[in-house]
Amino acid sequence: MDYEAVIGLEVHVEISTASKVFCGCANDFHAPPNTNVCPICLGMPGVLPVLNRAMVEASVAVGLALDCTISRWSKMDRKNYFYPDQSKNYQISQYDLPLCHDGHLDIEVGGETKRIRIRRAHMEEDTARNVHTLGAGESGVDFNRCGVSLLEIVTEPDIHSAEEAHAYLTALKQILEYLDVSDCNMEEGSLRAEPNISIRPVGTEELGTKSEVKNVASFSGVQKAIEFEIKRHKKILDDGGEVQQETRGWDADKGVTLAQRMKESAHDYRYFPEPDLVPIVVDEAWEESIRETLPELPLARRARIREAHTLSELDAGVITATKPMADFFEATLSAGAPAKQAANWLMGDFQALLGDAKIEIQDGKINPKQLAEMIALIENATISGKIAKDVLADMFESGKDPKVLVEEKGLVQISDVGELESMVRDVIENNPGPVADFRGGKNQAKGFLVGQVMKATKGKGNPQLVNKILDEALKKP
Numbered sequence: 001m002d003y004e005a006v007i008g009l010e011v012h013v014e015i016s017t018a019s020k021v022f023c024g025c026a027n028d029f030h031a032p033p034n035t036n037v038c039p040i041c042l043g044m045p046g047v048l049p050v051l052n053r054a055m056v057e058a059s060v061a062v063g064l065a066l067d068c069t070i071s072r073w074s075k076m077d078r079k080n081y082f083y084p085d086q087s088k089n090y091q092i093s094q095y096d097l098p099l100c101h102d103g104h105l106d107i108e109v110g111g112e113t114k115r116i117r118i119r120r121a122h123m124e125e126d127t128a129r130n131v132h133t134l135g136a137g138e139s140g141v142d143f144n145r146c147g148v149s150l151l152e153i154v155t156e157p158d159i160h161s162a163e164e165a166h167a168y169l170t171a172l173k174q175i176l177e178y179l180d181v182s183d184c185n186m187e188e189g190s191l192r193a194e195p196n197i198s199i200r201p202v203g204t205e206e207l208g209t210k211s212e213v214k215n216v217a218s219f220s221g222v223q224k225a226i227e228f229e230i231k232r233h234k235k236i237l238d239d240g241g242e243v244q245q246e247t248r249g250w251d252a253d254k255g256v257t258l259a260q261r262m263k264e265s266a267h268d269y270r271y272f273p274e275p276d277l278v279p280i281v282v283d284e285a286w287e288e289s290i291r292e293t294l295p296e297l298p299l300a301r302r303a304r305i306r307e308a309h310t311l312s313e314l315d316a317g318v319i320t321a322t323k324p325m326a327d328f329f330e331a332t333l334s335a336g337a338p339a340k341q342a343a344n345w346l347m348g349d350f351q352a353l354l355g356d357a358k359i360e361i362q363d364g365k366i367n368p369k370q371l372a373e374m375i376a377l378i379e380n381a382t383i384s385g386k387i388a389k390d391v392l393a394d395m396f397e398s399g400k401d402p403k404v405l406v407e408e409k410g411l412v413q414i415s416d417v418g419e420l421e422s423m424v425r426d427v428i429e430n431n432p433g434p435v436a437d438f439r440g441g442k443n444q445a446k447g448f449l450v451g452q453v454m455k456a457t458k459g460k461g462n463p464q465l466v467n468k469i470l471d472e473a474l475k476k477p
């Protein structure tokens with residue numbers, strides 16, 4: 001039988017508010033264990049939490065970017081459960097009245113745009129972190145993370161393949177980064193995605209029993225876990241079995257999901273309104289003031305940059321992949337560089353240097369003005385494109401201006417016709433074989449001769465001039 005996969009995604013995003021969501025403790029992932037804690041986030045009896053205004057504003061911003069309706073009135077609820085990483089035995093979350101609901105995110109898969117509906121985005125507090133790597137069979141709990149601002153974004157089951165799930169996560173992360181509300185660092189757990197997967201015979205409407213996968217630390221892991229689950233469900237159904245509703249963990253090393261526990265239903269959590277927090281009222285004026293702070297979002301920016309500079313879809317996509325990259329590109333153009341050249345350098349050599357050094361563009365030593373200057377040096381024939389590659393690598397290392405480097409290292413291109421003519425004469429004299437080949441009709445022999453002249457100039461010959469002078473010299477008998 002042919003099946004169709006039906007996938008929903010729950011994404012937890014740690015919002016980078018300076019302090020935690022209900023107390024004044026710092027939100028700092030790198031602090032030593034259990035140093036950013038207080039009676040409130042430890043859940044001592046009698047304490048009173050206060051909702052962080054910056055968290056509400058960041059959450060509304062995400063909601064607006066996802067075309068959600070923002071609730072005029074919502075509240076926080078207690079989700080009751082016992083687990084070592086939740087010392088007060090309940091998590092403050094939102095149950096029936098989420099802050100944001102009924103939005104959507106458009107993704108592109110295989111050249112087609114597809115709309116994924118967002119069911120809700122609600123605020124909650126993160127849990128502490130269980131650490132099982134202390135050795136000697138010991139585990140610890142780090143409460144620094146307990147109470148960190150967390151936004152959970154839930155889709156409708158509109159996703160039908162692992163590829164679509166990957167595209168959704170990529171587009172969502174891009175929006176979160178553009179909004180600058182989270183560092184989205186998956187390795188540090190700032191962004192966690194949990195897919196739920198079911199399958200049904202093609203052409204039927206009724207949803208199959210779903211399994212939910214946790215502990216996936218990368219987008220490619222999500223993709224693989226979904227592929228694994230689809231196959232697993234198919235096998236169970238084809239063998240006449242029944243899929244169990246359960247939570248499974250992803251084992252990245254083995255590439256399999258493993259049963260963890262039977263999936264709870266909402267009623268297992270005995271939700272009730274959090275009595276220590278007042279309702280959240282976001283009136284139209286507040287919502288509008290947040291809307292005004294929204295930056296140009298990735299899709300819009302990509303379209304604008306592509307049209308304004310006649311770049312290809314692919315180039316525009318790479319240039320706008322991250323906000324810092326798009327900002328860098330536009331600042332390079334403001335500093336006078338032509339769009340196509342700026343795009344080529346950014347996507348080519350510059351990107352490679354960043355990749356090798358494992359840093360992001362905003363953390364590098366080169367600024368947009370310097371890149372524009374370097375491109376100008378090529379455009380006005382001071383250096384060749386080939387030399388520019390070395391100059392860029394030096395700039396990347398030292399942060400020095402390209403002009404300074406070109407002077408320091410004597411890299412100015414040789415455009416002196418007399419000097420080049422004499423080098424060309426020497427090359428022709430010393431290479432009678434290739435010269436005869438060329439004159440006999442073998443055009444590829446010219447490439448060798450150009451190479452010899454460039455070698456004589458130590459790579460600094462102006463390539464257009466070298467070609468021109470060589471052509472003329474070869475015409476002479």
Ligand SMILES: [Zn+2]
Pocket residue numbers: 020023024025036037038039040041042147
């Ligand atoms: Zn605290």
